Amino acid sequence: MIEMPKSSTENEILVPNSQIVPDSLAPLVCALEASAKQDAASFHFPGHNRGRAAPSSLVQLIGLRPFIHDLPELPELGNLFSPEGPILEAQKQAANVFGASDTWFLVGGTTCGIQAAIMATCSPGEYLILPRNSHISAISAMVLSGAIPKYMIPEYDCDWDIAAGVTPSQVEKAIEELKKDGQKVSAVFVTSPTYHGICSNLSEISRLCHHHGIPLIVDEAHGAHLGFHPHMPSSALQQGADLAVQSTHKVLCSLTQSSMLHMSGDIVDRERICRCLQTLQSTSPSYLLLASLDAARVQLSENQETIFNKAMDLAVETKNLVKCIPGISVLESSSFPNFPVIDPLRLTFGFRQLGLSGYEADEMLYEDQMVVCELVGTQSITLAINLGTCRKHILRLVSGLQHVSETSLSVEKVEKRVEHSVLEPFADINIGLNPREAFFARKRKVSIGESLGKICGELICPYPPGIPVIIPGEIITERALDYLQLVKGNISGASDPLLSSIIICDN
Numbered sequence: 001m002i003e004m005p006k007s008s009t010e011n012e013i014l015v016p017n018s019q020i021v022p023d024s025l026a027p028l029v030c031a032l033e034a035s036a037k038q039d040a041a042s043f044h045f046p047g048h049n050r051g052r053a054a055p056s057s058l059v060q061l062i063g064l065r066p067f068i069h070d071l072p073e074l075p076e077l078g079n080l081f082s083p084e085g086p087i088l089e090a091q092k093q094a095a096n097v098f099g100a101s102d103t104w105f106l107v108g109g110t111t112c113g114i115q116a117a118i119m120a121t122c123s124p125g126e127y128l129i130l131p132r133n134s135h136i137s138a139i140s141a142m143v144l145s146g147a148i149p150k151y152m153i154p155e156y157d158c159d160w161d162i163a164a165g166v167t168p169s170q171v172e173k174a175i176e177e178l179k180k181d182g183q184k185v186s187a188v189f190v191t192s193p194t195y196h197g198i199c200s201n202l203s204e205i206s207r208l209c210h211h212h213g214i215p216l217i218v219d220e221a222h223g224a225h226l227g228f229h230p231h232m233p234s235s236a237l238q239q240g241a242d243l244a245v246q247s248t249h250k251v252l253c254s255l256t257q258s259s260m261l262h263m264s265g266d267i268v269d270r271e272r273i274c275r276c277l278q279t280l281q282s283t284s285p286s287y288l289l290l291a292s293l294d295a296a297r298v299q300l301s302e303n304q305e306t307i308f309n310k311a312m313d314l315a316v317e318t319k320n321l322v323k324c325i326p327g328i329s330v331l332e333s334s335s336f337p338n339f340p341v342i343d344p345l346r347l348t349f350g351f352r353q354l355g356l357s358g359y360e361a362d363e364m365l366y367e368d369q370m371v372v373c374e375l376v377g378t379q380s381i382t383l384a385i386n387l388g389t390c391r392k393h394i395l396r397l398v399s400g401l402q403h404v405s406e407t408s409l410s411v412e413k414v415e416k417r418v419e420h421s422v423l424e425p426f427a428d429i430n431i432g433l434n435p436r437e438a439f440f441a442r443k444r445k446v447s448i449g450e451s452l453g454k455i456c457g458e459l460i461c462p463y464p465p466g467i468p469v470i471i472p473g474e475i476i477t478e479r480a481l482d483y484l485q486l487v488k489g490n491i492s493g494a495s496d497p498l499l500s501s502i503i504i505c506d507n
């Protein structure tokens with residue numbers, strides 16, 4: 001479990017005005033409630049005027065309450081960018097529970113926290129060491145900060161079409177190579193766990209980084225729950241990370257778009273983080289999102305020891321049931337011997353032996369049992385088990401998977417069972433321009449056939465998972481184009497989602 005930093009008593013923290021706030025209270029939720037109860041003649045934004053002018057169609061859907069509590073920076077609620085009162089209390093309580101020295105609430109998701117963490121550690125021209133399978137937010141952070149990437153190529157399992165994490169020796173090699181070239185390494189960035197739940201050895205990586213005086217930033221978007229059960233991997237902060245960004249809205253229970261940025265120690269300049277967050281976030285943060293972070297923290301702290309027991313049991317039960325279904329494989333740590341730790345609440349099932357793609361299996365599950373997966377890939381589907389998962393839904397999932405297996409084990413499908421491992425998409429990365437140069441370079445559109453060997457001018461990224469196949473500035477390779485054929489139709493944000501054309505840098 002996360003070790004609680006020393007406070008006045010085990011379950012209380014001291015806030016600046018010397019009030020003792022028990023950690024079972026949600027200061028921001030309480031402040032929002034008290035503020036909404038006032039009989040205020042309001043002449044402020046938002047224009048729905050505390051629900052009085054709320055659009056009826058949405059009121060019918062969600063009721064008036066969300067509008068009544070959708071309040072702006074009123075004096076009694078405090079300001080996110082110079083926190084005091086309830087926001088400060090709520091952030092301190094969160095820091096306490098997650099084992100941080102400072103915690104910032106975010107309304108722009110982990111995306112904005114990653115951008116802030118990279119901008120706060122890397123100045124233009126300085127090097128950021130990161131895995132090539134980083135989330136797009138790390139790429140946009142390099143456009144914003146002017147940092148230059150030194151990519152580590154993750155281990156890749158082509159049968160699963162899944163990338164792993166990075167090893168300490170990869171980090172060490174990257175640091176040594178840059179140092180030998182006389183380059184300044186400003187930060188190391190690691191994603192752990194990955195979308196598929198694969199965890200890197202952060203204890204060893206943080207030890208290495210600190211040996212060289214380099215801060216470690218961890219994209220822990222998928223790991224806000226880590227450390228809150230004896231059989232779960234430790235959290236990034238527990239393993240020595242300096243900054244960890246968590247999507248509280250992913251596995252924990254805050255509202256979508258709400259995340260937290262945690263800091264530990266003093267390698268990173270706290271004031272620079274504040275300035276970056278102020279640069280990146282809306283000047284009108286939603287207090288509903290902020291209050292949902294406060295509420296999610298209380299939910300966790302009320303019951304830290306046991307809150308994940310049921311979810312963990314259900315995850316084990318599901319795995320055991322699925323392992324008995326012919327033709328369906330379960331992603332285990334044995335697939336990645338260098339990465340022995342996988343988040344027990346993230347389940348990935350493969351359909352290769354049935355001759356089915358993840359997309360086909362997903363469609364069958366949806367049509368047959370109305371089962372909705374978190375992530376679908378060429379070879380697999382991934383499911384997130386969380387505090388709301390119930391046995392009834394697990395049984396529906398298992399019965400859906402049984403149906404997928406039975407219908408696909410026909411002679412026709414078995415014959416189709418060709419070994420079609422995918423190509424490793426990141427194996428031959430060649431950088432023509434760094435992300436910031438590529439972002440601002442002149443561009444033109446060419447047909448996909450013409451693009452081979454040119455410098456890509458746009459981000460080509462299947463979403464989810466949000467890991468770019470081609471990053472602006474990279475030379476377009478045959479391997480990348482072949483891989484894109486497999487994931488076509490699932491690309492978001494490209495100028496031509498069907499990929500008959502592509503934007504290149506015109507240099």
Ligand SMILES: Cc1ncc(COP(=O)(O)O)c(C=O)c1O
Nearest residue numbers: 109110111135195219221247259
């Ligand atoms: C690995 C990873 N990092 C960061 C993010 C961004 O998180 P958010 O959606 O909270 O902005 C995601 C989103 O899916 C992700 O998968």
